[in-house]
Amino acid sequence: MILGFSTHINRKPTLFTNKIVKAIWQLFPNQMNELAHSQAFPDFYVYEEISIFEQEKLNPKLHTIREDKTNRWKAGMKIDFFINCRQKNMFRFAPVLPVVGIQKVEIKWFELFGKKLVRIFINDHSFGSVKFDDSNLIVTGEVLALAHNDGFNTITEFFDYFNEDFKGKLIHWTDMSY
Numbered sequence: 001m002i003l004g005f006s007t008h009i010n011r012k013p014t015l016f017t018n019k020i021v022k023a024i025w026q027l028f029p030n031q032m033n034e035l036a037h038s039q040a041f042p043d044f045y046v047y048e049e050i051s052i053f054e055q056e057k058l059n060p061k062l063h064t065i066r067e068d069k070t071n072r073w074k075a076g077m078k079i080d081f082f083i084n085c086r087q088k089n090m091f092r093f094a095p096v097l098p099v100v101g102i103q104k105v106e107i108k109w110f111e112l113f114g115k116k117l118v119r120i121f122i123n124d125h126s127f128g129s130v131k132f133d134d135s136n137l138i139v140t141g142e143v144l145a146l147a148h149n150d151g152f153n154t155i156t157e158f159f160d161y162f163n164e165d166f167k168g169k170l171i172h173w174t175d176m177s178y
Helices: 016-027 029-036 052-057 143-149 155-161
Strands: 002-005 063-066 078-083 101-112 115-122 125-133 136-141 166-172
Touching: 002 016, 002 063, 016 029, 016 078, 125 143, 136 143, 136 155, 143 155
Parallel strands: 002 078
Antiparallel strands: 063 166, 101 115, 101 166, 115 125, 125 136
16 A cells, blocks of 8 residues: 655655665665665665765654554555655655554643643553653653654654644554554
8 A cells, every 4th residue: 555755844854765765774685685786676766865974874764653544554564655645756765565563653732730741652551751841851751762763853853743632553664663
């Protein structure tokens, strides 16, 4: 099934394609090496234009968080990684991979004593929280790891995107889970 990715959020490059391809290279180096030397490679593979030094610093994107009201995403399904979905310049940027695992995710926003607080639940268990206290973040749990593994550079970037209550799924193309 097609899984579309944004190349920009709030006019800032996401580098999601780079981060996903980096994860795939790390997980499947032999297969990717074979593919890189095949004729099919140029048909899908693309890196955003960044230096090798910048590429080395990127955290690999190991999963994505998506709304799934009709319960379409399931382990074993095939993921077709695309950018520019439903446009003339729609582009596959990675090889087709199976969904390795699915986890429920819920993000709940609160106001507590005049401060914003967000809690994350994974598979109905508390995973972590962030209290936005003036210019400081008070973080519990592995929220930074979740943000990095979802392709965001910081907790703030993650919650700039997930800035309201949310229910959905973590879709994993690796064997990691929370």
